[in-house]
Amino acid sequence: MKNETMYFNDLLSIWLEKQKQARALSTYVKYRHLADRYISPYFRSIQLSKVDLPMLQTFRNSLLSPDSLHPLGNGTIRCILLLVNSILRLSYETGQTNGILYLPPRLPKKRPEVPVFTLQEQKQLEHYLTAHTGISEAVIYLGLYTGLRVGELCALRWENIHFSDRYLHVRHTVQRLTRLDTTHKSELILSGPKSISSNRLVPLPAFLLPILQPYSHPEHPDYFLLSQSANSPMDPRTFQNHYQRILSQAGLRYLNFHAIRHTFATRCITNGMDPKTLSEILGHSDLKVTLEYYFHSSLEFKKEQIDRLTALSPAVHTSLPDMPHNMTD
Template structure:
C-alpha cells in the first residue's frame, strides 16, 4: 500500500479505498458562491492526485466546479455576472439578461447542464417562437449556445447540445425606405417640431437613434462642420445610460450645410430652456434633452417620428429605416462604398452593401433603359 502524502490545508487529502482505488475530496466553489466538497477517484495515487490538483487550481482561479451538475437556473445567472457583465458591452448584457429571465430560465431552468438534450432545446425554440416570433427564438437560441460554450470551456459539460439544433429561420424584413420626395415631405412637416434637428441628423447622416440621443456638444464643431459619434443612449431596465458605439469605434463625420442651422437653433433653444429651468436644470452636455436637461427617452423620439410621418400621410417606416434611405441616397450620388461604410459606422463593408442599400424603382428603370440602348437592333 502506498504511503499517504500530506497536502496543504484546504487542498484535500487522498486515501485508498477498500476496492483498491484512490479517493480525494476537495472543497470547491459553486456557481451560487457557496463551497461544497467534491470527490474524485483514480486507479493510482498519481492519477487521483492529478485530479485533486486540478480542482485546487480551479479553486485558486475562482472557477466554479459544481459538486453535481448545475441547473441552468444556477449556471445562466452566474454566466451573466461572471462572463458577460465584465467583458461585454452593457447593451449586450441587458439583452442577454432579458432572454435568460423571460425565456431560458422559465423554460429550461429546471434542467441540469449534463441532462439537457436536443429535444429540450427544440421545445424551447418552438415555445418562444409561438409566444413571440422566430427572430426572438433565434436570439434566445444564440444566447443559450453562447452560455453552454462557456460551460464547455470550463469542462462542466462535454458537449454543447444547442449546436446540434438549428436556429429558426427568419424571413428578411422587406425594406421600403422613403423616396427622395417623401423624405423631403417629412422634413418639411417636422420643421416646427422641437426634435426637428434630430430628424435632420437621422436623414442626412444616417445616425442611429441611440447615437442621436447620446450626442454631446463637445463632439459637435459647427465652425469646422464636423461631428464625432462616440456615445449612444440606451434604456436598460429602469434607467437610461450612455455607452460606446455599436462597434466600440468613434467616427468623425463632416456635417452638411443643411444640418448646421438646425443645430445652431437647437443650441439657442437649449440655452433658453436652461435659463428657464434655473436650479432644476440637469447639466449633461447632451445635444437633445428634455426641458429640464434630462436625456430624452428613445421611445419618445420614435413616437414623434411616427406622429409626424402619419400627419404628412407618408408610408409607415421605422426611424431606423432612415439609415437605409441615407445609404441609398449616398450611393445614388456616386459616393464610394468604403466612404458610405465609414459614415454609417459599419464594421464590415458587406453590411453596407447587402443591407443598407435600397434600389429604387427609378434606378431600376434607368438601368434597364441602358439595355434598350445596348441591344437595340441596328436598322
C-alpha cells in the same frame, strides 16, 4: 470539477454573471431578458448531465414553432441559440460535461422588410422641416442626412458637432433599459455607442449647418441638442413622439424613426456612394449588414440601372434584322 447535481440554470446564472462583468450594460440587459424569458423556463429543473442533442433540438424547434402567438424574428432566435451555445461551451470549459454540445444557429434566410420613404415623401418631409423651424425638426433633418440612430441623436451634445470642420462625432447613445431589480422599472441610460465601429466621425452636408446653428449653445457646449441641458438627454421615446406628430402634420404616412436611417442608406447607394464608405458612416462593423439590411432598391432605381445596361446594346443604335418566319420561342 464536475458536479453531477448541477442544474442547467445554475450554470446559466454563472454565465450571466460573467457577461455582466465583460459586456456593456445594454448588452447584458438584453442577454438577461432573453435568458429569463426563453432559456431559463425551458431548462428549469433539468440537470446538466441530462442535456443532450435531442433535447437541444427540441428547444430549437420550440423557438421556431409557427404555432406561437408571438413568433420570434430570426435575429432573436439566432441570438438565443448563440447564448445557449456559449453556456454549453462554459460547461465544457469548467469540466461539467465531457464534450461540447452545439446548436446550429443558422436559420433560413428571411430578409426583413423595412419600408423607406420614397423620394417624393422625403422631399415632402424636407419641405415641411424647412417651413417649420424647431430643434426637433432640425434633428430629424440631421437624421435624414447622417443616418444616425435615434439613441445617438438623443445623445448628441453641441460639443460633438464641429461646425468649422463640417462633421459630428458619435460618442454616446441613449437607451431606456429595464432595471435588473425586482421593480422591473425602466430608466434612461447614457452609455458608449453600440460597438467600437459606432464610435465614429460623420461628415455633415454644408446646407445643414445654418439649420442647426441657431439652436447651438457656444457658452454651453456640453448641452444636449434635444434637451438643451447638460444633465438629462431627451428620452428617445419622447423624440419619436415629436417625430410622429411632425409626420402627421406633414401629411405623411407613419414609418418608425429607424426608417429615416434606412432611407438615408438607400439614398446614398442610389446616388453612387460606395458601400464601404456608407458602412463606416452608419457605424457598421460588417459590410454585409449594410448591404443586406440597409439598401432598399426602388423599382425606379432598378429601371435606371437596366436602362444603363440597355444603352450598351447595338440594337439601340441599329435597326434589328427581320426575324425568320419559322423562328419559335
